Every structure is written in C-alpha cells, then in structure tokens.
Amino acid sequence: MNLEYGPEYERFRDEVRDFLAGNRHRAPHASQRAARPDAAAVAWQKLLIEHGYTARTIPGEYGGYGAEPDILKARIIAEEFARAGVPAGLSNQGISMLVPTLLELGTEEQKRRWIEPTLRGEIVWCQGYSEPGAGSDLASLRTSAREEDGHFVINGQKIWTSTARQADMIFCLVRTEAEAPKHAGISYLIFPMDLPGIEVRPLKTMTGHAEFNETFFTDVRVPVDQIVGQRGQGWFVANATLGHERGMLGDPDALENRLLALIRLMRDERVGSARAIDDPVLRDRLVALQAEVAAMKYNGMRVLSNQLKGDAGGMAKLIVKLQSCELAHQISALAIDAMGEMGILYSDSPRVREGGTWQWNYMFQLGLIIGGGTAQIQKNIIAERGLDMPREPRLALASAEGRKDVA
Amino acid sequence: MDFGLSSEQEMLGETVRRCLAETCPLDHVRFCVDAGSAVSDRVMAAFHEIGLTGLMVPEAHGGLGMTMLDAAVVAEQLGRAVAPVPFLGRSVLAPLALMLAGSPAQQADWLPRIASGAARFGVAIAGIVEERDGASVRIEDGGLTGTALFALDFEGADHFIVADASGRLHLLAAATTGVEPIALQTIDATRSVGELRLTGAAAEPLADDGGLATRRLRDAGRILLAADSLGAGEAMIEQAVAYAAEREQFGRVIGSFQAVKHMCAEMAARHEPCRALVWYAAHAFDVLPDEAALTACFAKSHTGEVHRFVARTATEVHGGMGFTDLLGLHFWFKRIGFDRQLLGGPERVRAEAAQLQGLNAATR
Numbered sequence: 207m208n209l210e211y212g213p214e215y216e217r218f219r220d221e222v223r224d225f226l227a228g229n230r231h232r233a234p235h236a237s238q239r240a241a242r243p244d245a246a247a248v249a250w251q252k253l254l255i256e257h258g259y260t261a262r263t264i265p266g267e268y269g270g271y272g273a274e275p276d277i278l279k280a281r282i283i284a285e286e287f288a289r290a291g292v293p294a295g296l297s298n299q300g301i302s303m304l305v306p307t308l309l310e311l312g313t314e315e316q317k318r319r320w321i322e323p324t325l326r327g328e329i330v331w332c333q334g335y336s337e338p339g340a341g342s343d344l345a346s347l348r349t350s351a352r353e354e355d356g357h358f359v360i361n362g363q364k365i366w367t368s369t370a371r372q373a374d375m376i377f378c379l380v381r382t383e384a385e386a387p388k389h390a391g392i393s394y395l396i397f398p399m400d401l402p403g404i405e406v407r408p409l410k411t412m413t414g415h416a417e418f419n420e421t422f423f424t425d426v427r428v429p430v431d432q433i434v435g436q437r438g439q440g441w442f443v444a445n446a447t448l449g450h451e452r453g454m455l456g457d458p459d460a461l462e463n464r465l466l467a468l469i470r471l472m473r474d475e476r477v478g479s480a481r482a483i484d485d486p487v488l489r490d491r492l493v494a495l496q497a498e499v500a501a502m503k504y505n506g507m508r509v510l511s512n513q514l515k516g517d518a519g520g521m522a523k524l525i526v527k528l529q530s531c532e533l534a535h536q537i538s539a540l541a542i543d544a545m546g547e548m549g550i551l552y553s554d555s556p557r558v559r560e561g562g563t564w565q566w567n568y569m570f571q572l573g574l575i576i577g578g579g580t581a582q583i584q585k586n587i588i589a590e591r592g593l594d595m596p597r598e599p600r601l602a603l604a605s606a607e608g609r610k611d612v613a
Numbered sequence: 614m615d616f617g618l619s620s621e622q623e624m625l626g627e628t629v630r631r632c633l634a635e636t637c638p639l640d641h642v643r644f645c646v647d648a649g650s651a652v653s654d655r656v657m658a659a660f661h662e663i664g665l666t667g668l669m670v671p672e673a674h675g676g677l678g679m680t681m682l683d684a685a686v687v688a689e690q691l692g693r694a695v696a697p698v699p700f701l702g703r704s705v706l707a708p709l710a711l712m713l714a715g716s717p718a719q720q721a722d723w724l725p726r727i728a729s730g731a732a733r734f735g736v737a738i739a740g741i742v743e744e745r746d747g748a749s750v751r752i753e754d755g756g757l758t759g760t761a762l763f764a765l766d767f768e769g770a771d772h773f774i775v776a777d778a779s780g781r782l783h784l785l786a787a788a789t790t791g792v793e794p795i796a797l798q799t800i801d802a803t804r805s806v807g808e809l810r811l812t813g814a815a816a817e818p819l820a821d822d823g824g825l826a827t828r829r830l831r832d833a834g835r836i837l838l839a840a841d842s843l844g845a846g847e848a849m850i851e852q853a854v855a856y857a858a859e860r861e862q863f864g865r866v867i868g869s870f871q872a873v874k875h876m877c878a879e880m881a882a883r884h885e886p887c888r889a890l891v892w893y894a895a896h897a898f899d900v901l902p903d904e905a906a907l908t909a910c911f912a913k914s915h916t917g918e919v920h921r922f923v924a925r926t927a928t929e930v931h932g933g934m935g936f937t938d939l940l941g942l943h944f945w946f947k948r949i950g951f952d953r954q955l956l957g958g959p960e961r962v963r964a965e966a967a968q969l970q971g972l973n974a975a976t977r
Contacts, residue, residue: 207618209896469972483972490967492972493967501915504616505889508888511617525882585871586871586875588882589874595869596858596866596868
C-alpha cells in the first residue's frame with residue numbers, strides 16, 4: 207500500500223495547481239448541461255487543450271495535446287479541477303464516445319475531418335442508438351437504411367437523443383442488412399442533423415424539463431461512405447466505446463462533492479432552532495452514506511492501481527456504475543428528507559432551496575440508474591462476467607449467434 | 614502509487630489460506646464446536662509454525678513486527694474459514710496494548726512470551742464503547758473491582774488486558790485472587806468471549822495516557838472485525854454462487870434465473886468496495902493517524918451493514934438447505950453477526966464517526 211504518487215507526479219500536480227491559480231478566472235461557470243458551448247467555454251477548452259489538461263492523449267495531428275497515456279496524470283488533473291471547482295473542459299457524447307470510436311476504427315480522412323472541431327466544441331454531436339423498441343436489447347433496433355444509388359435511405363425513430371436540438375451531427379446505428387441476424391445487420395453512420403427528413407421533438411421527462419429528444423427519420427439520404435467500420439459491423443463499432451459512457455457515470459469526485467453539498471445543506475436547514483444535522487436519525491443516515499462514499503472512493507483508487515498494472519479492473523470496476531448511481535440517488539433523497547416540508551419546493555418557487563436542484567437531481571438520477579445500461583442489465587453483467595454465472599438459456603443462444611456473426 | 618496489497622501481503626494471505634484449508638476444513642470447525650471449544654489446538658499449532666502468534670510483536674522481542682494491514686489480511690482468512698482460533702485479542706490487541714502503553718520492562722517481560730505462545734492473553738475493552746448492565750471496572754484499594762464484559766479470546770487465556778472506566782489499561786493474571794471468569798455463550802461458537810467479575814483483583818497498570826492506547830485498541834479491533842467479516846462475506850457469496858450453479862429446479866440450474874443471479878450480483882456489488890475500505894482503514898491505522906479512528910468507524914459500520922445483507926441473501930440463495938445445519942452455512946452467518954455487534958454496532962459506531970467530525974457539535 208503506497209498512496210504517494212511520487213516526486214514526478216507531485217511536480218505535475220504543482221503545475222496543474224499553478225495553472226488553475228493563474229487561470230481560473232477565465233473558466234466558464236460550470237453549467238454542465240449547456241449542449242452548445244458558449245464563447246467562454248470554447249476559449250477555456252482551447253486553453254485546456256494547449257496545456258494538455260483535456261484531450262490529453264489525442265494525437266496532435268487530430269487537434270489533441272498528444273501526450274503518452276498516463277493514468278496517474280489524468281487522475282491528478284481530474285482531482286485538481288474537482289478540488290478547485292473548475293470545469294475540466296467540455297464533456298459531451300461527441301468527445302467521450304465518437305472521438306474514441308474514430309481514433310480506434312475511423313479512416314484517416316474521418317479522423318482528420320471530425321476529431322479536431324469536435325474537441326474544440328465547434329461541432330456538437332448527438333447519439334442515435336436507443337429506439338422505443340430497442341432499449342436494453344439495443345441490437346434489436348429497427349431504424350432501416352436501404353442502399354439506393356450511392357446513398358443510404360434512412361427511415362425510423364431514435365429516442366434519448368439528448369443533444370439532438372443543438373447537434374450539428376449524429377452518430378447513429380441503423381439496420382443495413384435486413385436479412386442478417388440481429389447483431390450482424392447493423393451499421394454505424396455519421397451524418398448532419400440538418401438533412402431533409404430529420405425531425406427532432408423534445409422529450410419531456412418527469413423532471414418537467416426536456417433533457418432528451420426523440421428523433422425521426424423519413425427518407426433521409428446519407429452518402430454510403432459516411433460509415434465508420436464496414437457495413438454490418440456497427441454493433442462491434444458501437445461496443446468498442448460503450449465502456450466510455452459507463453465510465454463517465456461513476457466518478458468518485460462527483461459523489462464526494464454531492465456529499466459535501468449535502469453536509470452544508472444539513473448544517474443550514476433548521477427546524478425551529480435545531481439544525482437538520484442535529485437530528486440523530488438524519489445524521490445517522492448521513493454518516494452511513496459517508497461510509498459508503500468512502501468505500502467507493504477507495505474502490506476507485508484500487509481500480510486505478512489495478513489499471514496501472516495493466517489489469518482491466520475486474521469486479522471492482524464492474525460494480526461502479528450500479529453502485530455510484532444508486533449512491534448518488536440516495537444522497538439526493540436524504541437532502542430532500544433533511545429539508546422536510548421545504549423539500550417539496552421546486553423550480554423558482556419562493557423559499558426554494560438551491561433552485562430545486564436536489565429534487566431535480568433525485569428525479570434525473572433515477573434516469574441515470576436506468577440509462578447507460580439499466581441496473582438490471584448491470585446486475586446481469588456482474589453475475590455473468592464477474593461471478594461467471596450462467597446466462598438465461600434463450601439469451602445464451604441468441605448472443606452466441608451474435609458473437610459468431612460479428613466474428 | 615499502489616493501492617492494494619504488496620506481494621509479501623498477498624503471500625501472507627495465501628499462506629494462511631492454505632494453512633487453514635489444510636488444518637481447518639468445515640468438518641474440523643464442527644468438531645471443535647461440538648466439543649464446546651473455540652480454540653483448535655491443531656490450527657494453533659500450525660499458526661505457531663508460521664509465527665502468527667507473534668505477528669504484531671516487534672522483531673526485537675521475537676515476533677514478526679508486522680502492520681495492521683498484515684493483520685487484516687490474516688483476519689480476512691480467519692473469517693473466510695470460520696476458524697475457531699484466538700487471534701484478535703491474543704495476537705493483535707494484547708501485544709498492541711503493551712507496545713502502546715507498556716513500560717520497557719513490561720514489554721521485555723511479556724512480548725516475547727506472547728510471540729512464543731507461552732502467555733495467552735484475553736482482552737477486555739468493550740466497556741469503553743458501551744456500558745451495558747452497569748458493568749464497569751474501577752480501581753479500589755489498589756485492585757480492580759467491577760465487571761468487564763465481552764473479554765475477547767477468553768477461552769484458555771491465562772492473562773487479560775482490561776480497560777477500566779477511565780480508559781486506562783491493566784494487565785491481570787487470570788489466576789489472581791478476586792478474579793471470577795464467566796464464559797458467555799454467543800451465536801458464534803467459533804469465537805470465545807467471557808466476562809470478568811473482579812473484586813479487588815491485583816493487576817499491573819499500563820501507562821496512564823488518558824485512554825489513548827485503549828482507543829487505538831478499539832480502532833484496531835474494529836478494523837479486524839471488519840476484515841473478518843470481509844472474508845466471511847466473500848466465502849458466503851462464493852458458496853451461494855457455487856450452489857446456484859449446481860442446484861436444478863424447473864429443469865435448469867437456478868443460477869440461470871435472473872431472480873437468483875441478481876441476488877448474487879447485489880451481494881457482490883455491495884461487498885466488493887468493502888475490500889478497499891478495510892484495506893484503507895488498516896493502512897490509515899498504520900501510517901495516517903489523523904484518519905485512523907474515522908476510517909475504522911466507516912469500515913466497521915459499513916461492513917456490518919453490507920455483510921448482514923450478504924449473510925441473509927446467501928442463505929436465501931441456498932433455499933431450505935441454507936436454513937439447515939447440514940451445509941454449515943450458519944457458521945458464516947453467525948460469524949458475521951458477531952463481527953457486526955462487537956465493539957459497537959453500526960449505529961453506535963456512526964454516532965462516534967459523527968462526533969469525530971464535529972457534525973453534531975451544534976453551533977448556533
């Protein structure tokens with residue numbers, strides 16, 4: 207057990223801290239949910255890329271900083287930006303999912319054309335994966351693309367396309383081979399969102415806001431070369447980066463920050479003159495959550511350490527999405543309970559606390575428990591890959607076929 | 614940076630694991646329990662050979678001079694094997710008490726005997742966590758008077774480390790006049806606890822450090838109970854998964870039903886982070902004194918909750934068989950129950966954690 211990063215890394219940490227001290231006044235306010243970055247966010251992103259604090263390992267010829275991958279340096283950057291409460295650059299599906307996909311499986315021309323403007327925030331992407339009939343069973347998707355004089359003609363519907371209204375481009379899974387087994391008939395296309403035949407309708411959720419959309423395609427024509435990987439290989443292409451999305455949903459720093467916000471709230475909220483934190487029942491729940499967040503933090507350090515040794519992370523990594531999303535939800539639940547009757551206030555009501563974000567989070571985080579692989583799918587993965595338990599008999603058959611087809 | 618065990622610690626765990634697989638299969642656990650003993654001579658003999666009795670004793674005094682993280686590695690294996698052997702009190706807390714609060718003469722006198730197994734200690738510090746049934750120990754006329762509950766590693770102890778009501782530690786010979794030892798029966802027959810009724814019993818005081826050493830013992834005890842629970846919980850999950858892979862109903866192994874798979878996944882998902890938490894708490898005890906008490910509270914309370922869930926869920930996965938004595942699953946269930954309650958159940962420990970952080974010091 208050695209928690210020291212070593213002198214080289216402590217020097218690097220000092221550099222990051224110096225940078226933050228000297229430049230944090232330029233950072234945009236952390237409005238994480240703005241789909242299209244404003245001028246301040248784009249300028250901040252540019253500065254961060256120049257210093258290697260974001261897009262760090264993406265090669266320079268594609269607009270990144272071009273450093274060798276170094277897990278500890280990446281971790282130090284994340285830690286220091288979180289500690290300073292400064293946004294660590296743009297975080298969107300184009301950067302987290304499309305860019306790694308292109309780096310791994312794109313053509314040279316695709317890499318040169320799309321990666322740099324995506325990193326700089328000039329091109330905003332949305333993800334066209336899920337459909338009303340294809341959620342957990344994504345490979346059963348039915349949005350069709352038939353070939354017609356050098357174009358794919360796309361018809362169908364996508365759902366949960368979170369930034370579709372702002373997006374310039376979409377990376378989209380479509381069924382190009384109608385006759386092939388379900389995993390083998392899918393292709394991964396990229397195309398502009400302003401093509402004729404694309405209609406985006408906001409999807410209002412339980413929070414009262416439309417954080418997502420539905421996207422409809424009617425005879426949308428896309429040149430056949432706007433494909434990543436080969437025809438029929440879309441399932442493989444998409445799976446190459448699904449892991450990146452789940453990684454995004456289990457950040458231990460985010461949990462710690464929510465917990466600190468909860469403690470502040472519980473110190474401020476009062477019943478009569480007694481603070482919420484002086485209530486022994488609420489306090490007991492708070493400390494129980496602290497212990498669990500601590501466990502997830504050290505679990506994260508263990509995963510990091512395993513990765514340094516070239517280990518994939520094993521069970522300690524498999525459980526992160528399930529546990530972190532559940533824990534985040536419980537933190538919000540306790541905040542609402544600590545507010546008592548005040549906990550029902552929402553939107554811009556008089557007396558509302560922190561703009562109603564605890565209630566918004568409590569609802570939105572339920573969406574995160576469901577999205578990116580539902581809790582039930584996560585449990586299947588933990589049981590089957592982590593504990594080596596048998597698959598459902600029919601599932602086992604279908605999936606064996608799928609693997610054979612992809613291979 | 615390396616968060617985890619060193620290769621020496623991995624090896625230590627593997628050595629203890631193999632030793633217990635050989636000397637302490639479930640049949641042997643049953644044999645000891647049926648004979649009414651929580652001290653397996655066979656396992657103790659093997660432990661002497663590896664040097665585990667002197668694990669915490671400094672090398673200068675004939676021990677291995679190991680750390681709390683090493684002790685946690687051993688405790689995990691004991692929990693995994695539901696081993697009926699004294700360890701926490703006898704091989705960890707007693708030498709720790711002497712190292713923290715013993716005079717050089719006391720250390721020179723006792724530590725080598727602990728390492729060699731010539732002195733067999735029990736440790737009674739439960740009173741500083743919770744005073745129950747009015748039990749407490751005070752100094753009267755130069756002797757110890759009162760009652761100390763839940764003395765650890767009670768069976769076969771010829772000496773005890775006893776905390777008085779002020780938190781000061783004393784070294785007491787079991788055969789002293791005025792010591793009435795009474796064994797307590799608990800759910801967990803693989804461990805031995807008892808009470809000491811004291812009437813002016815002559816004892817050797819350790820240093821008066823304001824209760825500092827006693828609090829360190831409490832933290833160490835919590836960490837190792839958590840580590841024991843970690844091993845016992847993992848063993849239960851493994852047994853549940855193995856049983857689900859064999860047992861057939863409705864023409865399929867029950868492990869292929871999602872209802873059963875999800876029970877196992879939930880156990881694994883809640884259990885796995887406990888490992889990092891216990892390691893960190895042990896490491897903090899060794900080198901991060903500011904964090905030691907708090908992380909010990911986190912480890913103790915969180916594993917207490919998680920492994921109660923694991924114990925009942927793993928039993929349920931075994932269906933009716935889990936409820937019988939035949940599979941012996943209840944040995945782990947009870948071991949986990951013991952680990953949860955001793956030196957403070959989750960609520961008590963969390964209240965202390967709140968206090969340590971000043972969360973309940975109301976400032977208006």
